[in-house]
Amino acid sequence: xxxxxxxxxxxxxxxxxxxxxxxxxxxxxxxxxxxxxxxxxxxxxxxxxxxxxxxxxxxxxxxxxxxxxxxxxxxxxxxxxxxxxxxxxxxxxxxxxxxxxxxxxxxxxxxxxxxxxxxxxxxxxxxxxxxxxxxxxxxxxxxxxxxxxxxxxxxxxxxxx
Numbered sequence: 001x002x003x004x005x006x007x008x009x010x011x012x013x014x015x016x017x018x019x020x021x022x023x024x025x026x027x028x029x030x031x032x033x034x035x036x037x038x039x040x041x042x043x044x045x046x047x048x049x050x051x052x053x054x055x056x057x058x059x060x061x062x063x064x065x066x067x068x069x070x071x072x073x074x075x076x077x078x079x080x081x082x083x084x085x086x087x088x089x090x091x092x093x094x095x096x097x098x099x100x101x102x103x104x105x106x107x108x109x110x111x112x113x114x115x116x117x118x119x120x121x122x123x124x125x126x127x128x129x130x131x132x133x134x135x136x137x138x139x140x141x142x143x144x145x146x147x148x149x150x151x152x153x154x155x156x157x158x159x160x161x
Contacts, residue, residue, distance in 0.1 A: 003060075015068045019075030026076040027083070036084035040077065040138070047073025048135040055132070078106050 003011065030039040050070030057063050082102055089098040 011064065015071035018068060019071045022072045023076040023079055027079055030080060030083075036080055036087075040080050040084070043073045043076045043080065044135045044138045045073070047071075047077070048132055049073070051132050051135070055129070081106070 026039055026043060030036055047070050050066045050068070050073055053066030054063050054070060055066075057066065082099060085098050085102045086095055089095045
């Protein structure tokens, strides 16, 4: 991409500094408000926007900004999903199994993406599309649960008044 090794190493640091900071902040706010779903939807949407930016550009500047946005949105997703699934499962054994399943599924994603996109080159367009599809599915699966107080919800959900 035209960067020296030192510049490339320095440019890899900000996403991995901003992501954990945002994960801690989102975790604190979701704990304070005692809500997990809206924060999951917001983080998945934020990450999806970053992947769309990275997918639609071929220049390094906007691609880097998209990568930073995608990482900052993706980092809080796993801790929020772990906490939410741990809270919603009853019993010690059941909670342990659920937490192991959520953790295993989150780690399985990287191996699935490696199998999908082995021969795609640097940009990995199929991988970006799959990630955007999965993030939008997560957003639409969690979104309707928490927007019942919004105006027009009955029309969107098919509820009759």
